[in-house]
Amino acid sequence: MPRPDRTPVGLVLTRTAKTVSRAFDETLAASGGSLPVWLILLTLKTQQLGNQRELARAVGIEGATLTHHLTAMENEGLVTRRRDPANRRVQQVELTERGDALFLRLAGSAAAHDQRLRAGFSDDEVAVLSDLLDRLAHNMNKPTVP
Numbered sequence: 001m002p003r004p005d006r007t008p009v010g011l012v013l014t015r016t017a018k019t020v021s022r023a024f025d026e027t028l029a030a031s032g033g034s035l036p037v038w039l040i041l042l043t044l045k046t047q048q049l050g051n052q053r054e055l056a057r058a059v060g061i062e063g064a065t066l067t068h069h070l071t072a073m074e075n076e077g078l079v080t081r082r083r084d085p086a087n088r089r090v091q092q093v094e095l096t097e098r099g100d101a102l103f104l105r106l107a108g109s110a111a112a113h114d115q116r117l118r119a120g121f122s123d124d125e126v127a128v129l130s131d132l133l134d135r136l137a138h139n140m141n142k143p144t145v146p
Helices: 009-030 036-047 051-061 063-075 097-118 121-142
Strands: 081-085 087-094
Touching: 009 036, 009 063, 009 097, 036 063, 036 087, 036 097, 051 063, 051 087, 063 081, 063 121
Parallel strands: none
Antiparallel strands: 081 087
């Protein structure tokens, strides 16, 4: 089998995604957070959700995994959970002052990480890159034809 002239784009993308993801994890950890905590805080801060099930859907994680993270976050004083008075099976989740403070700290770290990613790129290049990545994702969401 002949060697390809170029490294397959999927391999380049996978390697780059791992590098960027690892750097983002390190950035969040240095500010006292993690990716799941950031996603939960960000979702609670930016969306009006009625309950824990909606939060799981919005964050994109399974209910049991979310429960694990929320228990840890509640133990750290970042969120509170309370039963919905209208339906005792439903848990409502809210940020505490401490959770809000962590959100602000992690938001600053996320913004700094984004600036680091954009270094050396013009706004037009970032727009083109975003469009190309969207198109790659679209390609992967199309059904494959045998």
